[in-house]
Amino acid sequence: MSIVRVAKATLVLFILLVLQLELFANIRFFGVMPEIMLGAAVASGWHAGPRDGAVLGFVSGFLIDLYLATPLGLSALSYALISYVIGIVSELIAEDVEKIVRSVISLVGIVLGLVIFVVFGELIAEPNLYNKNFGKILVVGGLYTGLFIRPLHFFMEWVFHQNNYQNNQFAMSRVRR
Amino acid sequence: MAVPQRSSGSRFTLAILLLISVTLISLDARGYEPLANLRKASTAILQPFRNIASTVFDPIGDAWKSLSEGDSLEKENALLRGQLSELLDYRVTTEGAVEELKALRTQLDLENLGGQETIVAEITARSVSNFDPYIIEIGKGTQNGIKDGMAVVSVGGLIGRIEDPGLRTSRVRLITDPNVNIGVLAVGTNEVGILSGGGINQPLYVLNGIPVSADIEIGSIMVTSGSERSPYPGGFAVGTILEIVVDEINLEKELIVAPTGQLENLEFVTVILYQPPSSEVGSNSK
Numbered sequence: 001m002s003i004v005r006v007a008k009a010t011l012v013l014f015i016l017l018v019l020q021l022e023l024f025a026n027i028r029f030f031g032v033m034p035e036i037m038l039g040a041a042v043a044s045g046w047h048a049g050p051r052d053g054a055v056l057g058f059v060s061g062f063l064i065d066l067y068l069a070t071p072l073g074l075s076a077l078s079y080a081l082i083s084y085v086i087g088i089v090s091e092l093i094a095e096d097v098e099k100i101v102r103s104v105i106s107l108v109g110i111v112l113g114l115v116i117f118v119v120f121g122e123l124i125a126e127p128n129l130y131n132k133n134f135g136k137i138l139v140v141g142g143l144y145t146g147l148f149i150r151p152l153h154f155f156m157e158w159v160f161h162q163n164n165y166q167n168n169q170f171a172m173s174r175v176r177r
Numbered sequence: 178m179a180v181p182q183r184s185s186g187s188r189f190t191l192a193i194l195l196l197i198s199v200t201l202i203s204l205d206a207r208g209y210e211p212l213a214n215l216r217k218a219s220t221a222i223l224q225p226f227r228n229i230a231s232t233v234f235d236p237i238g239d240a241w242k243s244l245s246e247g248d249s250l251e252k253e254n255a256l257l258r259g260q261l262s263e264l265l266d267y268r269v270t271t272e273g274a275v276e277e278l279k280a281l282r283t284q285l286d287l288e289n290l291g292g293q294e295t296i297v298a299e300i301t302a303r304s305v306s307n308f309d310p311y312i313i314e315i316g317k318g319t320q321n322g323i324k325d326g327m328a329v330v331s332v333g334g335l336i337g338r339i340e341d342p343g344l345r346t347s348r349v350r351l352i353t354d355p356n357v358n359i360g361v362l363a364v365g366t367n368e369v370g371i372l373s374g375g376g377i378n379q380p381l382y383v384l385n386g387i388p389v390s391a392d393i394e395i396g397s398i399m400v401t402s403g404s405e406r407s408p409y410p411g412g413f414a415v416g417t418i419l420e421i422v423v424d425e426i427n428l429e430k431e432l433i434v435a436p437t438g439q440l441e442n443l444e445f446v447t448v449i450l451y452q453p454p455s456s457e458v459g460s461n462s463k
Contacts, residue, residue, distance in 0.1 A: 021305050022302075025302065026237075026238030026239075027237070027238060028245075031377070033305075050191070058198070061198075067220070069348065069350070071201075071206055072202065072212055073202040076197075076198045077195060087187070117308070133377075
């Protein structure tokens with residue numbers, strides 16, 4: 001990753017982290033808040049591919065881990081894994097895929113990310129992550145985060161896409177890997 | 178469909194990241210000090226930005242809360258008033274009520290918490306995790322004399338304990354967490370039981386320690402036992418017994434307990450600056 005991309009990614013993740021901690025933590029549907037950092041990890045996997053996506057997913061998870069009571073590294077592990085998977089999926093799909101398809105895949109990625117988080121948490125770290133609210137968190141949390149998936153994709157497009165044009169119009173193709 | 182050739186570099190990167198993650202989890206589980214310091218440092222670094230964001234976004238959060246919870250709060254308020262009225266009626270008509278009421282009043286007097294030094298702290302944030310909702314953050318930390326494991330009370334009684342205090346902020350682990358265990362006894366008895374959380378908006382449970390012969394009634398107040406290894410000072414109200422179930426196999430009474438401490442819509446809490454006599458207190462054994 002170039003220095004510019006690292007700077008852009010740092011800025012985006014910092015803003016999203018503050019929003020997650022101070023805004024979205026207080027705006028809950030049925031007691032569930034959106035997982036914005038997970039959404040960012042999914043979007044980064046889509047736009048940056050498996051390798052850079054996994055790195056950004058890891059950083060995204062690590063940042064939120066610093067403010068959670070769950071073991072440090074659990075979100076980082078889950079988010080890196082789901083970013084990698086989404087990165088692989090994105091490579092198999094045409095670049096000009098409809099945005100609705102991209103959103104649906106991202107939504108599935110978010111839900112899968114939550115499942116991975118709980119499964120790994122139960123297996124290696126924190127008991128009681130799986131509880132009777134798990135289904136509600138999956139459905140409400142997934143859909144709620146899904147509401148923000150387009151802005152998240154927009155941010156990650158801004159971070160990862162190269163501008164191959166001489167004038168200053170936005171490049172629409174994915175980053176070259 | 179042409180499938181892109183994936184380089185082994187991405188798999189190698191993923192493997193490294195997973196290895197780092199597992200190492201971090203492992204070190205954190207062992208209480209590795211630099212990681213705890215990293216968390217404290219990151220909290221301190223981000224705090225000014227969070228304060229600014231909080232000023233901007235708090236009105237939005239408050240508006241959302243009043244919209245989404247307005248009806249339920251009114252209903253809850255009416256229900257609680259009814260329950261309080263019934264409880265008070267019950268108290269004055271029950272034998273020995275005066276003594277218990279005196280004990281209850283002592284617990285409700287937050288200005289004089291059993292002679293212990295206290296500090297009032299503002300709640301600065303709620304839990305930021307969907308999977309661990311049993312945390313609140315307060316705006317006081319180690320520089321105010323707060324230490325790990327100290328008891329936290331609100332109007333009505335104990336609500337939690339300090340966990341991982343930072344310099345200026347601390348986390349409070351609520352007693353509704355199923356992983357939290359507290360040594361309790363009913364006012365007027367000497368039988369110590371272990372009280373556990375039952376989850377958000379659920380009652381607390383005492384599943385162990387109370388023999389069937391114990392003279393315990395519905396409506397009795399449960400208070401902290403204050404045993405030698407407990408991080409909590411003795412005599413703080415924790416809950417009121419709602420139901421008693423007799424376990425005929427283990428010859429014990431299982432108690433379903435409603436927390437007396439206010440857990441919802443809190444603005445401020447009181448931290449009891451109490452250090453247990455024994456420093457060898459387990460993280461979850463209270």
